[in-house]
Amino acid sequence: MAILPMKRILICGMKKDRKRVLEFLQRQGVVEIDTSAEKDEVFGQTDMTASSAGFSRNADMCDQALKILDGLVPAKDGLFTDYQVIDRAEYEKRIGLREESTAKAKQIVELNKRIAENEGEIPRLEIQIEVLEPWKNLDIPLDCEGTRHSAAIAGTLGGEVSLSDIYRQIAELKPELDAFDVEIISSSPEQTCLLCLVHKDQKAELEDALWRMNFSKAPLSSLNPAEEIASLKKQIADDQKQIEEDRETIIGLASERDNIRFVRDDYAMRAEKYEAIGRLAQSKRTFVLSGYLAKQDVKKIEEGLADMDVMVEISDPAPGEDVPIKLKNNKFTSPMESVVANYSMPNRSEIDPSAVMAVFYYVFFGMMLSDAAYGLIITIACAVCLKKYKNLAPGMKKFLTMFLYCGISTTIWGFLFGGFFGDAVNVIASTFFNRPDIKLPALWFEPVAEPMRLLVFAFVFGIIHLFVGLAIQMIQMIRNGDVKGAIFDVVFWYMLVGGLIVAVMTVPMLMQDMFQLSFILPLGVRKVALIIALLGAVGIVLTAGRDSKNWGKRILKGLYGVYGVSGYLSDILSYSRLLALGLATGVIATVFNAMAGMVAKGKGVVGVILFIIIFVIGHAMNLAINALGAYVHTNRLQYVEFFGKFYEGGGRTLDPLTENTKYYRVKEAK
C-alpha cells in the first residue's frame, strides 16, 4: 500500500558485543548497514575480508559437494526447494556437527576430484596400450640394448613391407653390412614393426640405412610388451574400480545431504556477518553501526537491543539522503511489488503504485487469456504449490500468488466470454454425442461474435487505466506541494482528452456503424465537450512550456505539448491488445478443437483416443504461449502506458543484513 517511512539508526557499543549485536540484527533481517562508516584517527574499519572469504569458500565448497551429490543421488525436493524451518535450539544442536559435516563435504569434493583424475587417466592408458599392441609378440623389453656383442634396434616402417624387401633395401643402401638379422614382429597396412639384431660394430651403419628408409623408433618400455600391456590393463581396471568405489562412497554420503545443506547455510550466514563487521566503524574498544530501518521495525529492534550494553539512537534521515525503499502491501497487492521492482523501485517522493496496479493487472491478464479452463488450471496449479510449499522464498511465493489471482481473473473472464478450452463443450457434444445444440453460454457476450463491442470495452478499460495514472500523478504533485503543476499537467489533460472522448461519443457514424453501440449522446453535449477540450488545449498551450521565461518559446513548447494528445490516442489504441490476445486464445483453442473433432468424427474408441491426444497437446501449447503473451503484455501495459503517466522510479531497495540462506530458516522462539 505504501512506501514505509524510514529511520536512521545509530548503535554504539563495546567491541566485545559487536558479534552479538550483529547476530541479533541478522536474525531480525530488517536493518540495512550503511557502508559509508566515517573514518578518522580513532575510528577505522577492520579488514574482515579474510575471514569472510574463508566462510564464503566453505559455503561454495558445500554447494559443490551438494551439486555432486545431486548428480549421483537426486534430491527429493520436487518442483521447488522449500525452506526447512527449525527453531533456535535445533540450530544450536546441529551447529555442533559443523566440523564433521564440513569434513564430509570436503571428502565428497575430493573424491569427485579423484574420480575426474582417474577418468582422465583411462584414455591416456588406452592410447599407450594401443601403441604397444603391435609389439605384443616381442619377447624382450623394447628398451633392450642388446647383448655384449650385439645391439637390438626396435622400430617401425611405414606401410606393409615384406622381409625380403627390407633386406633388399638395406643391401642397396649399405651393401657392406653383413652381420645383422631382421625379424618382423607384426605388420599391418599402416606399419610394419621390426626388431633388428646387429653386431655392435655395424650398429651405426645399419641405423643409418634404416633412417633413410623412414624408420622410426619403437615406444620404450622396460617390460616385455605383452607384460607391459597386461600391467597397463590392470592399471585401467584399478582406476575403474577406484572410480566405482569413490562413487559408492559418495553415494554412501548422501545421508549427509541435510547436514551439508545446514552448514552451507551457516557458512553463508557467517560470511555475511563478517562482511558486515568489516563495514563497521571501530575504535580500539568500541564500535559504531549506522544504517536504515523501517519505522515500524524500530520498536522491535530497540527492545531486542535493550538487554545488550549498547546505545541506540534513532533519527529521521536528512532530506537529501539516499534513503533505501521498503514497500508494504497486503496479500492481494504484494505480488505487484516484484512487478514494480522489475521496472524500478519508487523514489521517496512517489506513491507505491502496487495497490492501484493490482486490480488492473489481474483484470488485464484475465481478459487477455480469457478461458475458464485455462484459468482453472493456473489457479489450481498455483494453489497446490502454495499449499504444498509453505516456506518458499519470498520472491517465488509472490510470483505464485500473482498467478493465482491472475488465474482466478482468467476463469471469471472465461465464463463471461463463454470460453472453456475454447468451444470444447460444443465440439465434444457434437462429435461424440451428436448434439451440436449444446454449448457453454457466455455470461456476457462472445467476443468472436461481437469483436467491435469488446474493442470498445478494451478502450474503456484503457481510458480508465490512463486516467487513474494521471490521478496518481496529480496526488503526487499535490502531496509535494505543486498544486499549480497538478492543474497544468493533469487537470488540463483530463479536460482535453476527456472532452474529446465525450465529443466522439456524440458522432452517430462512429458509435452506431463502427462500434455498434445503441446509445449516442445528444448534440448539445458535443458542444460542451468540445468547449471543455478547447479550454484544456489552451491551458496546455499556455502552461506546458512554463519552464521557459520567453513567451514566444513558451507558446511553441505549449503547442508541442498539445501534440501529446496523439500520444494519448496511441496509448488508448494500445489497449486493443486486450481484445486481440483474448481472441487469439479463443480462436487457436477453436482451431485445435476443430482439428481434434475432424480426426475423431465417427471413429469410435480410436477416435476418442486421437481426440484426447490432439486436445491435450494443442491446449497445452495454447495455454503456454498465451499465458506467456498475457503476462508479457500485461506488464507492457503497466510499464509503458500506465507508468508513463506518472511514474519515475529510481529508488533503491532496502538491503538488510539478513540470514541469507538457501535451505534452512531459523524460527525465533517467542
Place this chain on the structure above:
Amino acid sequence: MDNLGMVFGLTGAAIAALFAGIGSAVGVGIAGQAAAGATSEKPDLFGKVLVLQLLPGTQGIYGLLIAFITLSRIGIMGGQAPTVGQGLLYLAACLPMGFVGLGSGIHQGKASVASINLVSKKEDQFGKAMIFPAMVETYAILALLISILSIFGIK
C-alpha cells in the same frame, strides 16, 4: 473458374500463414542461436532465455489464426464458397497479418537476441529485457486486429 473466389480467399489464408510463419521462424531461429550461446556459458539461464526466444514466435500463431478463420469461412473447412469479390476481400484482409508478421517477427527476433545478451550479463534485469521484444509485437497485434476485424466484417 467457378471457384475463383475461393482461390483468392485461399491465397489470402496462405499469405497470412506463409509470411507470418516465415517471420516467426527467422525470429525464433536467430533468438535461439543467441539463447544457446547464453546457455553454454550459464546453464542456469535456460528458463529465462527460452522465454525470450519464444517471444517472436507469436506472429506465426497469429498467421495461423487468420489463415484458419479464413479457411473456415471460404468453404474449405466450413462456410460457403465466396464470390470473386468476397474472395478478393478475404485476400486483402489477410495482407496486414502476413506482411506485418514477416517484418515484426524478424525484428522482434533481433530485439530478443539483444535482450538475451542483456540477461546473460545482468540476470536480474529479466523483467526489462522482456519488454523490449514485446514492443515490436505491438505492431503484429495491431495487424492481427485489423485482419480479424476485416474478416469478421466481410458479409
